[in-house]
Amino acid sequence: MKTNSLIVEIDGIDKEILRDLMEDARKPILQIANKIGISGAAIHQRLRKLEQSGVISGSKFTVNHKILGYNTMAFVGIYLDKAARNPEAVRDLKKIPEVLECHYTTGNWSILIKIICRDNQHLMHLLNTKIQAIEGVSRTETFISLDQQIDRQIQL
Amino acid sequence: MKTNSLIVEIDGIDKEILRDLMEDARKPILQIANKIGISGAAIHQRLRKLEQSGVISGSKFTVNHKILGYNTMAFVGIYLDKAARNPEAVRDLKKIPEVLECHYTTGNWSILIKIICRDNQHLMHLLNTKIQAIEGVSRTETFISLDQQIDRQIQL
DNA sequence: ACTGAAAGGTCTAAATG
DNA sequence: CATTTAGACCTTTCAGT
Numbered sequence: 001m002k003t004n005s006l007i008v009e010i011d012g013i014d015k016e017i018l019r020d021l022m023e024d025a026r027k028p029i030l031q032i033a034n035k036i037g038i039s040g041a042a043i044h045q046r047l048r049k050l051e052q053s054g055v056i057s058g059s060k061f062t063v064n065h066k067i068l069g070y071n072t073m074a075f076v077g078i079y080l081d082k083a084a085r086n087p088e089a090v091r092d093l094k095k096i097p098e099v100l101e102c103h104y105t106t107g108n109w110s111i112l113i114k115i116i117c118r119d120n121q122h123l124m125h126l127l128n129t130k131i132q133a134i135e136g137v138s139r140t141e142t143f144i145s146l147d148q149q150i151d152r153q154i155q156l
Numbered sequence: 157m158k159t160n161s162l163i164v165e166i167d168g169i170d171k172e173i174l175r176d177l178m179e180d181a182r183k184p185i186l187q188i189a190n191k192i193g194i195s196g197a198a199i200h201q202r203l204r205k206l207e208q209s210g211v212i213s214g215s216k217f218t219v220n221h222k223i224l225g226y227n228t229m230a231f232v233g234i235y236l237d238k239a240a241r242n243p244e245a246v247r248d249l250k251k252i253p254e255v256l257e258c259h260y261t262t263g264n265w266s267i268l269i270k271i272i273c274r275d276n277q278h279l280m281h282l283l284n285t286k287i288q289a290i291e292g293v294s295r296t297e298t299f300i301s302l303d304q305q306i307d308r309q310i311q312l
Numbered sequence: 313a314c315t316g317a318a319a320g321g322t323c324t325a326a327a328t329g
Numbered sequence: 330c331a332t333t334t335a336g337a338c339c340t341t342t343c344a345g346t
Contacts, residue, residue, distance in 0.1 A: 007225040018219060025181035025215035029322065042331055044323065057220040059181035063174060064213040065310055069163040075231075075261070075268060090305045102306035105231070107299040112231060116310055143263040149246045150258035154221050154272055184339060198314050200341065 008053045013038070014046055015156040018056075022153055025059040065116055072117040073145040076127070077109035078137055085136035086110060092134045098126055109141070120144075164209045169194070170202055171312040174212075178309055181215040221272055228273040229304065232287065233265035233297040241292035242266060248290045254282055265297070276300075 010018070013036060020032050029047075033040045050056045065073070080089060086104060089111060093099050101114040113131075117123040123144070131140060166174070169192060176188050185203075189196040206212045221229070236245060242260060245267060249255050257270040273279040279300070287296060 006223075008223045010224070018217065021217035022219065023214075023216070025217050038330095039332055040322075041324085041333080045330080048324095054220050054223045057218050058179075059215065059217045060179070060309065061174065061177035061181050061215045062213050063178065063310060063312075064210050067162075067164050067210045068166070068310070070310060073259075075259070094306060097311040099306055100308055100310070101304065103229075103231070103299075103301035104303040104305060105299040105301055107297070109299070112299060112301070113306075141263070143259075143261040143265070143268060145259035145261055145268070147260040148257065149260060150250060150255055150269075152256055153216065154219060154224070154226060154256070155253040156219075185341090186339060194313095195315050196340070197316080197342080201313075 008055050010050070010055060010156075014050060014055075017043055017046060018050070019156055021059070022156075025061075069118055070116045072119055072123050073148065074115050074117070074123055075143045075145065076113050076115060076131065077141040077143075078111040078113065078131070079108070079139040080110040080136045081138045082136060083110050089134055089136055093131075096126070096130050098122075164211050166206070166211060166312075170206060170211075173199055173202060174206070175312055177215070178312075181217075225274055226272045228275055228279050229301040230271050230273070230279055231299045231301065232269050232271060232283070233299075234267040234269065234287070234293055235264070235295040236266040236292045237294045238292060239266050245290055245292055249287075252282070252286050254278075 016036055017032055020027050020035075029043050030040045033043050036043075047056070065071075078089070080086065090102055090104075093102050093111075093113060096115075098115045098117055099113050100116055103112045104110070105112045115123070115126065117126060123142070127140060127142065131137060172192055173188055176183050176191075185199050186196045189199050192199075203212070221227075234245070236242065246258055246260075249258050249267075249269060252271075254271045254273055255269050256272055259268045260266070261268045271279070271282065273282060279298070283296060283298065287293060
């Protein structure tokens, strides 16, 4: 018996639908329906349930940074003088548009962020004038991504 | 004069369209058109150009890992005994479905990966039996993301 | 570069198996 | 859970400006 599980279980048909839409959010529903062998309305019913249960958290167009002139991606480990300053630091990091991800991590740093910059000079400027300027930040360690070789979602 | 630029410049209308679709890939084009004050056909023309120029790299449904039972996200810095072994290591990492990102980085490590696991035990198992087993991997350093506080795309 | 119109696809809801 | 149907709405294309 499964009651009140926080974990949602999905069946093979749900997986097929999601796999298609995770690859292309605008893929026609009827195309998926024909491939699977059920009606379009059935797919819609399932999608509504997946949304209600929270399995689907949204859909996004993805944009190619490099073509827009953003060539330098980097990870920055941030040391805070007191770990308790985390909420204020995150609040300030949210205001920096170049910050794409921010994680509260175990290990040496208090915070690990992923940032996207036009070039190395832009990165240096960000580090020196924005990130190091945040109250409580004592030191940072930067790792530039020379090449992103894998970029994908969870596999169903 | 701008000729043969590798960087594509986009105007304010393109930005508005992209901002909407980066938030919700299935947002009706006509809704965006009415908001901006141009016809749906004009939006389609612009989207076609943005696709052709490579600005739009795709669209994706995003799935909530936690609801599917994947609760542990971690970053793993990987030391290779020879940096030249990178291509084989990446080839092997691609075969591990839990690996979401893989970056060739400057700094201490040769490779930095982001992985998603069910729990800490699953993470340990992955590290011990899959990642450490890759030819050329000498050592790893793991940083568990206790909380992802920012997750977004580049801002236009 | 944008528009309007036409044709076809998508989505929802209600009734049914 | 799946299906069908029907109407409303959305997408896409194309000739025209």
